Amino acid sequence: MLRILGKIQRLGIVTEIVPASSEAALVDIGEQLKARVGEQFAGSLAIRQVDAGSCNGCELEIHALNNPYYSIERYGVHFVASPRHADLLLVTGPVSRHMEEALRRTYEATPEPRLVIAVGECGANGGEFGVSYAACGAVANVIPVDAVIRGCPPTPLALMRGILEVIAKRSSDP
């Protein structure tokens, strides 16, 4: 136990002392995100991630949102295990036909406001896979989509920015 405490103390907090230039953007986006989440979701935005056929590249970067560098939970954004607990679905694609019905049911199980973000080139437009006997292509071909975050895969920062944009857009809508 002493070793763990020692390690934690020696390492300090990596979350905010990163020198890279993109980190200013991270803190900036994060603070805006926190403010919006505070206004619209009582300080807590619950995300259900749905892999609807992805190559798993997007999932790696979505995972990174939870690492100590991005630590998206500090802005009130957290990932939940059930669509019934979620405000927002983060869906990667392309939507395989074998996942089509599962995605529909996940969407139907999500309570309002039921925001949907299609993640990655495949989620946005089918990417390398497109539409075929096996794939429906873009997420929007299967369920209504509020926003897309492009990139193959999008970086963690792009993901944070995309989440911020969709809730900012929502607050500006009448």
Added chain:
Amino acid sequence: MTAPDPLSGFLDRLSAAGLHVEAQQAPGLAPARLVIVPAADWGRLGREAKVAAWRWAAGWGEDGDDTIGVNACFEKAGTYFVARTLVPRATPVLASHSAAYPGADRPERHIRDLLGVTFSDHPDPRRWTRHHAWQQGEYPLRRDFPAAGQPPAQTPADYQYNFLLAQGSGVYEIPVGPVHAGIIEPGHFRFQAVGETVLKLEERLAYTHKGIEKIAEGRDAEGLARLAGRVSGDSTVAHAWAACMAMEKAACVDVPPRALWLRALMCERERVANHVGDVGAILNDIAFAFGFHQFARLREEWQRVSHEAFGHRLMMDCIVPGGVATDLESRCMAPMLEQADALRQQIGKLMLIINDLPSVADRLRDTGVLSPEYASALGCLGYVGRASGMDFDVRRDAPYPPYDGLTVKVPLNHFGDVNARVRIRIEEISASFDLIRALLAEPPGGPIRADWKEASAGSEGLGLVEGWRGEILSCVRFGAGGKIARFFPRDPSWTTWPAIELLIHGNIVPDFPVCNKSVNGSYSGQDL
């Protein structure tokens, strides 16, 4: 003194047993050799190969004009051969290899679902890759099946798949997925349990089937490399390398030494990134948050250097036909070396902490044991195989450049539990640091990409690469105009998914996540 060639002896033995096998020249398949087998002898080939202790590595089919070709790749002590037979397209029936090789079970069902070849004595008549996006009797990999298919307006959820049911007092069933509770790929697990103990687990996969083999057809070489880089996103480097290797052999393109050097550097970086991330995730699955965050931190730092050096955090699309897309600037080399050394130290210290905790040992030791017998029967690859006594690594046993000039340490363990898989991964990280150090010490100069030459119609190639999950086998055939006629990538996950059904026996349901993560099969890589 050269080692005896296991293939010549085996072919003699087959001939003596009355099988009409014929070895043929197929330079694109090297180091594997091509052996033509009459369809009538296919089943016996499987049984004889098993007796002679060959590993069944992969099976795939290919539609022809009047025939369908079926291939099975075997390996023994680093020697490979591809057995090939032809069955009439009108009556494509063949004996199964799955009685001798349980690992052939799902690949043969995949061939059945996509090409319509019937394996007459296959023990399992159920679908595998097909759910309901196409109908029984339709075969997407037949040439007359359009890539667009004729899917229903809405594809229904999978139904009428008969899971084996356990019965008895207190037995209950837990269906899990395809949408899982975490940030993870989709698949279905059907548990039969008593109390907390798992009696039986059955996997139902192919939820992420994206038609990769079909939509590869008609692509040019660059398009195939991009697709191969998305067979399994966490193995983008290794899959792209294997596909490019196959295309380069088919097209007789020599890759410049500097490009091979860069490919190996990227592949080792990919190995480290995934092992580091997975060790953290395994610790997370036993609720050891400290370990999770520490390893997640190290993975992030590692990915940032990959981005700095190669322009992409996962190094996607960095490997292209004939070489690589981006060179490594010399200014990146010293930081890369420093990071490897620093990470080695940090991981060493973290493991001291982790090894010191009885609660960690309690969760990892004797959990999810895969016996060496089962691992061997399934032909398990990578760290899953090596944690259960399967002493094999393509980089060492069938080395391809630049590994032919490097010493690759291959760790081995026989306990087969989650703990052994964690140990193997930690040792593999260390071995990759050694390789990165050796590579950075001798950077070759010269170009990073060879001019592409159009491959002749009908030419084929085989790529064999040790990805972070194990041996990736990639088969390519070119058609007219330098376009792809056939692509089959065999991710090592095909060999480790069935192992989870075995290693979970007698474990408690709450240990399933850590067992699963310690194996970490790729859904996308097996579903294709």
